[in-house]
Amino acid sequence: MSLSAVHGTLSSLKSCQADIGTGMDIVTDVAMDLAETQNEAVHPGIAEMEAMILECAKLDREINYFVDVVQQVTAEVTTQQPESMFSLSAKVKEQFTERIARLSDDELQNHQKVVAFKETMKNSASQAIRESEENVEELDEDLVVTQSQVNFTCPLTQVEMKNPVKNKKCNHHYDEGAILGLIKARHNQKKKCRCPVVGCGNSDVKQSDLIPDQMLRRKIQSQKRQNNST
Structure with a gap:
C-alpha cells in the first residue's frame, strides 16, 4: 500500500468522525425528548442513551489515536529506506494497542459531547418547567423577538x-x-x-x-x- 493510499484512508476516517458527532447529537436530541415529555431527567431510556454516547466517544477517541499513530509512523517511514514500509502495519498495530490500553474512563467522561450530554440532561427538565411557566405569562411580542435575536445570534x-x-x-x-x-x-x-x-x-x-x-x-x-x- 502506498503512503498516498494510507492518507486517503485517514481522510475517510476523519469523515466518519463527523458522522459519529452527528449521531451523538441525534442521541442527545432523543434523550431531550424523553426528559421533556416526562418532565424529568431520570428516565430508563436516558441511561441507555448515555451508554450509547459513551460508546460513540470511545470510538471517536480510538479513531483519533489511530490517525495520530499512523501519521507518526508514516512520518518516520518517509525519512528511512523504502523497505521500512513492510513493517508499517506491525508498528501501527503495536503503538495503537498501547494507546488504547491507556484510554481511561475519565478521558471518555471528559469528551466534549459527553460533557454536553450530561449538562443538557441536567438542565432539560428544569428548562421545560420554566418554559411552561413562561408560556402562561403574557410577554410583549417585540421583546420576545429581541430576546430570540440576542440568544440565537453569534x-x-x-x-x-x-x-x-x-x-x-x-x-x-x-x-x-x-x-x-x-x-x-x-x-x-x-x-x-x-x-x-x-x-x-x-x-x-x-x-x-x-x-x-x-x-x-x-x-x-x-x-x-x-x-x-x-
Whole structure:
C-alpha cells in the first residue's frame, strides 16, 4: 500500500468522525425528548442513551489515536529506506494497542459531547418547567423577538448560529466554526483569544472551554420550523 493510499484512508476516517458527532447529537436530541415529555431527567431510556454516547466517544477517541499513530509512523517511514514500509502495519498495530490500553474512563467522561450530554440532561427538565411557566405569562411580542435575536445570534458572525457552543468559563455562546476559526487565527499570531462578546473579561478562550449547547441548537431549529410554517 502506498503512503498516498494510507492518507486517503485517514481522510475517510476523519469523515466518519463527523458522522459519529452527528449521531451523538441525534442521541442527545432523543434523550431531550424523553426528559421533556416526562418532565424529568431520570428516565430508563436516558441511561441507555448515555451508554450509547459513551460508546460513540470511545470510538471517536480510538479513531483519533489511530490517525495520530499512523501519521507518526508514516512520518518516520518517509525519512528511512523504502523497505521500512513492510513493517508499517506491525508498528501501527503495536503503538495503537498501547494507546488504547491507556484510554481511561475519565478521558471518555471528559469528551466534549459527553460533557454536553450530561449538562443538557441536567438542565432539560428544569428548562421545560420554566418554559411552561413562561408560556402562561403574557410577554410583549417585540421583546420576545429581541430576546430570540440576542440568544440565537453569534457575536462573531452576527448571524443565527448553526452549531452553538457555550464557553464554560464566561457562559457566552458562539457558533462553533466561527470561534474555532478565531482561536486558530489568534494561535497562529501567537496571541490569546479574547471572548468576542462586548464587555466580557475572559481574555483567554480555549477550545477545551467550549461545550456544544444542544438545548440552544434545538431552540434555534424549532424557531426555524416555526418561521418556515408561517
